[in-house]
Amino acid sequence: MGKQHNRRIFAGFYKRYDGKFIYVVAVVPDVDTGEQVVIFHEGIDACECKYYSMTKQSFCEMVEVDGEWVDKFIRQPQVRITDTHIQNLIDGGFNGPVRKKQPVDEELLAYESRSYCRAKTYTDYAKDLCTNYKIDLRRYNLCVTQKRYIGVDGKQDFDILKEDLKFLNDCLKTVLKSYGTYFRERYVEGQSVRKYAEAHNMNRGSVDHLNRKFIAELAAALKARDDADGVCRLHKRK
Numbered sequence: 001m002g003k004q005h006n007r008r009i010f011a012g013f014y015k016r017y018d019g020k021f022i023y024v025v026a027v028v029p030d031v032d033t034g035e036q037v038v039i040f041h042e043g044i045d046a047c048e049c050k051y052y053s054m055t056k057q058s059f060c061e062m063v064e065v066d067g068e069w070v071d072k073f074i075r076q077p078q079v080r081i082t083d084t085h086i087q088n089l090i091d092g093g094f095n096g097p098v099r100k101k102q103p104v105d106e107e108l109l110a111y112e113s114r115s116y117c118r119a120k121t122y123t124d125y126a127k128d129l130c131t132n133y134k135i136d137l138r139r140y141n142l143c144v145t146q147k148r149y150i151g152v153d154g155k156q157d158f159d160i161l162k163e164d165l166k167f168l169n170d171c172l173k174t175v176l177k178s179y180g181t182y183f184r185e186r187y188v189e190g191q192s193v194r195k196y197a198e199a200h201n202m203n204r205g206s207v208d209h210l211n212r213k214f215i216a217e218l219a220a221a222l223k224a225r226d227d228a229d230g231v232c233r234l235h236k237r238k
Helices: 083-091 106-111 122-131 133-146 155-173 177-188 193-199 204-229
Strands: 012-016 021-029 036-042 051-055 062-065 068-071 073-075
Touching: 068 073, 083 122, 083 204, 106 133, 122 133, 122 155, 122 177, 122 204, 133 155, 133 177, 155 177, 155 204, 177 193, 177 204, 193 204
Parallel strands: none
Antiparallel strands: 012 021, 012 073, 021 036, 036 051, 062 068
């Protein structure tokens, strides 16, 4: 057994001594022994990943590398978790991290460029459209009113932005009409799962289930659009 460096373990990203990243989901007690156990997954996202457990004692061990003793895992607070990652954790049955509420300047966010058509699956595409909808709509309106590209890298990205906004709005008026109120309250007004559940007399599990159904149906609509157009708008692997 290596040397011990007992410390508090937070949810978040850590880098292993060999350079690989893991994400710590939680630290929980073993039901039989009471020993603290770390739940984590490897990599920097939670899409179709496997979850593992390790005793806190093992997690906090130090290992010898090139003649020096170093922590087996080093916390990486500068690596931010994405909204898609959080949703993937929730879909996997875990809670996302508790974030401190900070005021968001939506005007400034709209001026920041973001990449489009980067999703590798239609489910991730649907999540991306929803989580970025409010800022994307603001970004689109800025481009139109100021007659210049703002927050997009040229005409191609602007056309993608315009097409996706129209498609999502059309879906919410037709095949996804039953989700209109849910989408507005969650993704436009920004209600948390807890607040939405309280407002509609639901439990959080039911809200998570509703969100998964909505995302799945939107993903199916995105795929149907591609099939009808004879194209694939997913990110192409090189």
